Amino acid sequence: MPYVLTPFNPDSRYQGQVKTELNLANTNFSILGQAFMNNDPATQPILRAVYISNSAPSSPVADMLWYDTSSNLLKVYDGKNWIVINDLTNVNNSITSLSSQIDTIKSAFINKDPSQPILRAVYIGSSAPSNPVADMLWYDTSSNLLKLYDGSNWQAINDVSSLKSQINTLNSAFFSNDPTKTILRATYIGNTAPSNPVAGTTWLDTSQSTPTLKVYDGSNWQAISGGSSSSSNATTLDGYSASQTPTKNTIPVSKDDGKLDPKWLNIYAVIPYWRVSIDETSGSRSDPTSFTVSRQFKYISNGTILWYMKGWGTWSTLWEMKINCSSATSVSGKVGYIDDNVYIYLNGTQIASYTNTGFKNQSFTLNLSQGNNLIQIVHNSSGGGEVALDIEIDFDFNSMTFIPL
Structure with a gap:
């Protein structure tokens, strides 16, 4: 009570x-x-000042205090619920400060801006981060390179130790005059032979007033030309006599055994010529694909055709030459006198035709492409027993290569 x-x-x-x-x-x-x-x-x-227990007191009244030992929190009853008591002012300030720091960190990550108070280990992107600082790393996804900011510029990071070693090896090969190194210069120049030569090494010997070009055959240095040796003591290179006293208007093409070397015969095989195919069947031809070849021969020429035959009948003739060009080029041609008809093809396409006997004096152009080009000229006669063909084509075999058919 x-x-x-x-x-x-x-x-x-x-x-x-x-x-x-x-x-x-x-x-x-x-x-x-x-x-x-x-x-x-x-x-x-x-009403006690503070109730202490791990469970709330039963039948609380407003403003009652309870220290909850299960969570170590002081709580006050507001008439309906237990409210945890804290210094809300300090808590709010701490939360605001923490939120600001989180926003700053987030901005630094998103903006890639190292002036923000967070620096990632490596920035990744196709463009450099703004406001970089020295020693910052950036992986450039546009070039797949890792780069370091030196305070002024972004420098690509490579295996510099390996590169340095390769440079030193290369320099050593150049300056040691040693062909066993990883680099062989085209020709060594000096008054003494290079050390440690290998077969095929060339050396321009400047020890005499007239320099002598020499090649190492694996055992000795052989003079290629020049020198002061007498003709009786001439050197031999690859089975060929290298006379030191050449005779005017002569070319030493024989081996030491006196036989003509087949290599010299091959030279004549690359002299430009037209391959001439004759179709002796009746009917004049105008298309190279319709030829029935009865016989062939070579017409030596650098492009010009001067052709006259009597008693030819209605036979047709196909003239063919293959040219290789290092780059696309144009070649001019001219048709003089014909008897009877001429059809000119380049790589299977007709580019010009001239019909009826007589002087034409007409120019045409061959637009040669890079690589191989096939020039074909079909010449036919409608009868009468005579045929004639006068064509000039200005092939420059200094810049073009003839390809035998």
């Missing part, structure tokens, strides 16, 4: 009032102690 205050009545006996008050006080102190022990603020009339 709650403690009931009874006002002091001076008209009543003092002793009786004191006894009554003491009895009531003892009863109320007992109730007060019970309230502390029961931890029941709803039915007991005492």
Whole structure:
């Protein structure tokens, strides 16, 4: 029961009032102690400063404090719920500061801007990060290169130690005059032979007033030309006599055994010529693909055709030459006299035709492409027993190569 205050009545006996008050006080102190022990603020009339327990007190009243030992948090009852008590001002300031730092870090990652307070280990992108600082790394996805900022420029990072080693080896090969190194110069020049030569090494010997070009055959240095040796002591290179006293208007083409070397015969095989095919069947031809070849021969020429035959009948003649060009070029040609008809083809396509006997004096152009080109000229006669053909083509075999058919 709650403690009931009874006002002091001076008209009543003092002793009786004191006894009554003491009895009531003892009863109320007992109730007060019970309230502390029961931890029941709803039915007991005492509110402690703070209730301490791992579970909330039953029947709480507004503004009651409870220290929750399960979470180590101080809580206040607002009449409906237990609210955790913190210094909300400091908490709000901390949250605001933390949010600002998170935004700054996020901006640094997204903007690739090293002036922000976060630096990633390597920036990755097709364009360089803005405002770089020295020693920053950037992987350039446009060139697949890792680059380092030296304070002024982005420098690509490579295996410089390997590159340095290769450069040193290359320099050593050049300056040591040693052909066993990884680099062989075309020709060594000096008054002494290069050390450690290998077969095929060439050396221009400048020890005499007239330099001598020499080649190493694997054992000795052989003079290629020049020198002061006598004709009786001439050197021999690859089976050929290298006379030191050549005779005017002669070419030493024989081997030491006196036989003509087949290599010289091959030279004549590349002299330009027209391959001439004759179709002796009746009917004049105008298309090279319609020929029935009865016989062939070679007509030595650098492009010009001067041809006259009597008693030819209605036969047709196909003139063919193959030319290789290092680059596309144009060649001019001219048709003089014909008897009877001429059809000119380049790589299977007709580019010009001239019909009827007589002087034509007409020009044409062969637009040669890079690589091989096949020139074909079909010449036919409609009868009468004579044929004639006068064509000039200006092939420049200094810049073109004749390909035998």
